[in-house]
Amino acid sequence: xxxxxxxxxxxxxxxxxxxxxxxxxxxxxxxxxxxxxxxxxxxxxxxxxxxxxxxxxxxxxxxxxxxxxxxxxxxxxxxxxxxxxxxxxxxxxxxxxxxxxxxxxxxxxxxxxxxxxxxxxxxxxxxxxxxxxxxxxxxxxxxxxxxxxxxxxxxxxxxxxxxxxxxxxxxxxxxxxxxxxxxxxxxxxxxxxxxxxxxxxxxxxxxxxxxxxxxxxxxxxxxxxxxxxxxxxxxxxxxxxxxxxxxxxxxxxxxxxxxxxxxxxxxxxxxxxxxxxxxxxxxxxxxxxxxxxxxxxxxxxxxxxxxxxxxxxxxxxxxxx
Ligand code: ADP
Ligand code: MG
Numbered sequence: 001x002x003x004x005x006x007x008x009x010x011x012x013x014x015x016x017x018x019x020x021x022x023x024x025x026x027x028x029x030x031x032x033x034x035x036x037x038x039x040x041x042x043x044x045x046x047x048x049x050x051x052x053x054x055x056x057x058x059x060x061x062x063x064x065x066x067x068x069x070x071x072x073x074x075x076x077x078x079x080x081x082x083x084x085x086x087x088x089x090x091x092x093x094x095x096x097x098x099x100x101x102x103x104x105x106x107x108x109x110x111x112x113x114x115x116x117x118x119x120x121x122x123x124x125x126x127x128x129x130x131x132x133x134x135x136x137x138x139x140x141x142x143x144x145x146x147x148x149x150x151x152x153x154x155x156x157x158x159x160x161x162x163x164x165x166x167x168x169x170x171x172x173x174x175x176x177x178x179x180x181x182x183x184x185x186x187x188x189x190x191x192x193x194x195x196x197x198x199x200x201x202x203x204x205x206x207x208x209x210x211x212x213x214x215x216x217x218x219x220x221x222x223x224x225x226x227x228x229x230x231x232x233x234x235x236x237x238x239x240x241x242x243x244x245x246x247x248x249x250x251x252x253x254x255x256x257x258x259x260x261x262x263x264x265x266x267x268x269x270x271x272x273x274x275x276x277x278x279x280x281x282x283x284x285x286x287x288x289x290x291x292x293x294x295x296x297x298x299x300x301x302x303x304x305x306x307x308x309x310x311x312x313x314x315x316x317x318x319x320x321x
Contacts, residue, residue, distance in 0.1 A: 003023070005316055005317070006023035006026055006027070006316070007023075008316060009023075009026045009312055009313065009315075009316030009317070010023065010026055012312055012316070013026070013308075013309065013312050016305070016308055016312070017298060017299035017300045017305060018296065018297075018298055018299070018305055018308055018309045018312060019296065019297040019298075019299065020295070020296055020309075020313075021294075021295050021296065021297075022295075025279065025295040025296060026312070026313050026316060026317075027313065027317060028260075028278060028279055028295070028313075029262070029279050029296065029309055029310055029312075029313035029314075030310065030313040030314045030317050030318075031260045031278070032211065032260050032261070032262040032278065032279055032310055033210075033211055033212065033259055033260050033261075034211065034212045034213075034214060034254060034259040034260065034261045034262070035206050035211055035212070035213050035214070035261070035262045035264060035306060036214045036215070036216055036251060036254060036261050036262070036263045036264065036273075036277070037203075037213070037214070037215050037216070037233075037264050037265075037303070038215075038216060038217065038247075038263075038264065038265035038266060038267065038269075038270050038273075039215055039216070039217035039219060039224060039227055040099070040193060040217065040218075040219065040267070041099075041265075041266040041267055041283075042264055042265055042266050042270075042283050042303070043195060043196060043199045043215065043227065043231055043303060044193040044194060044195050044196060044199075044227065045193060045194045045195075045196055046099055046193065046266065047099070047193065047194070048099045048100055048102070048103035048169070048191040048192065048193050049103050049107070049191060049192055049193075050086075050103045050104055050106065050107025050108075050189065050190070050191055051163075051168055051190050051191065051192045052163055052168065052170075052188070052189065052190040053082045053083075053085055053086045053107075053187065053188075053189050053190075054082070054085075054156075054159050054187055054188045054189075055079060055080055055081055055082050055084070055085050055186065055187045056155055056156045056159065056185055056186060056187045056188055057079050057155065058151075058152075058155060058174075058184035058185040058186065059155065079186075080186050080187065082187070083111065083113055084186075085173050085186055085187030085188075085189065086104070086107065086108045086111065086113060086187075086189060087108060087113045087114060087115060088133055088136075088138050088173060088175060088186065089104050089108070089138070089140045089171070089173045089187070089189050090104050090105045090107070090108030090109070090113065090115040091115050091116045091117070091118055091131070091133040091134075091138070092118055092121070092129055092130075092131035092133055092138040092139075092140050093105050093129060093131075093140055094115060094116075094117055094118055094121075095117075095118050095121030095122075095123075095129060095131055096121075096123060096129050098123075098129075099191075100169060100171065100191050101129065101140075103191045104140070104171075104189055104191065116133065116134070118131035118132055118133050118138075119131075119132040119133070119135070120132035124141060124145055125243070125244055125245075126218050126243040126244055127141045127142055127144055127145040127148075128140050128141015128142060128145040128171065129141060130145075135178040136175050136176060136177050136178055137175065137176040137178075137183065138173070138174070138175050138176075139151070139172070139173070139174040139175075139176075139183065140171055140172070140173050140174075140189070141171055141172065142171065142172065142220065143160075143172065143220075145172070146172050146174055146183075146185065149174070149176075149183055150182070150183070151174050151182075151183045151184065151185055152185070153172050153185060155185055156172055156185055156187075156188050159188050160172070160188060161222060163188070163190040164220060164222035164223045164226065165222060165226060166192075166226065167192065167223055167226035167227050167230065168190040168191065168192045168223065169190060169191050169192070169193075169219055169220070169223050170188055170189070170190040170220075170223075171188065171189050171190070171191075172185060172187075172188055173185075173186050173187045173188065173189060174186060193227075195227065195230050195231060196301070196302070196303055197302075198302040198303045198304040199230075199231045199303045200230065200231045200232050201303075201304055202302075202303035202304045202306055202307055203231045203232040203233055203303075204232055205304070205307040206306070206307055206310075207232070209307075209310070211310070212237065212259070213232075213233050213237060214233065214237040214238070214239065214254065215227070215228050215233050215237065215238050215239070216238075216239045216242055216247060216250055216251070216263075216273070217238075217239070217240055217241075217242065218240075218241065218242055218243065218244060218269070219240060219241070220240060220241055221238070221240040221241060223240075224238050224240035225238055225240070244269040245272075247269060247270060247272065247273040248272035248273040248275070248276045250273070251263050251273045251276050251277050252276055255276075255277070255278065260278040260279075261277050261278050261279075262277060262278065262279040262280075262281055262306070262310070263276075263277035263279075263280050263281065264281045264282075264283055264303070264306055265280075265281075265282065265283070265290055266282065266283050266284065266285070266287065266290055267287055267290060268287050268289045268290065270282075270290050270293075271289045271290050271292070271293035272293070274290060274293040274294045274295075275293045279295050279296060280293055280294040280295045280296070281294055281295070281296040281297075281298060281306060281309065282294035282296070282297045282298070283298045283301065283303070283305075283306075284298060284299070284300060284301025284302070285301055296309055
């Protein structure tokens, strides 16, 4: 492209809130044949809200949304109730800055529960948290977090699957009383996020241009697919349960198939993936780390601007051919 054409394209981008970091980026964007979206905060608002709290008997599933009045008769008397489960989870999550954690804490406080600061706290990235609350060890996180601690998540599986099929992120809550060898599953909490208004339209417009659209997330497969379905991404194009440090490998694997990928993300987690992508795009209120690693910054928080970026690149460079 001539320097003049590149300048015009860059200026048109800026007018539309699409900031290309340089003329070479503007040229590269037209070659994108695959767009990989991060899920949380990119396709969704990233503003979680606590939606469900279910007490679970570690030995067997208990009354879940009206399933079994009969089952509740079998419940041991010292079983925690919903408020106990939520209070434990929220107290453990007070140590975490994760959006999932903040929603749990806020939900518990809204219900007027006595949430306390944990005495000890440890983040288990991509899996959850481990904390000490009232002297007991408390775990909040995914199936793997519990399995790694030798706690069987299966009594909660039905509840988890029901919530995940609704597109919610369900988290297990377990407790190991002080001095006890074994931990026990005590409940499930779930957070939900809202899909951004422009997400489905953006995916549709990209596909119309013949661009493959994929999604990558640390969230579980079932939740990821439910969200993908809402925005029009094929289930086979979903990469779920990808650990933060593995996101860039996942993008490299996609590019190793000969694709020219644009990765779109907002978080610190996404920065390495943005850096390895053919074009890295940071969206909206993205973190500084993501913006720094990216080639393109979308000033507005609207996924439709991904289409704009590609269209501007395409139009600018076609004109001068
Ligand atoms: P994402 O890519 O969606 O931001 P993460 O990689 O941060 O997700 O986390 C992956 C999964 O690990 C979450 O879906 C959740 O099941 C679990 N997890 C992570 N952090 C927490 C937390 N603070 N509390 C409970 N669960 C968590
Ligand atoms: Mg994100």
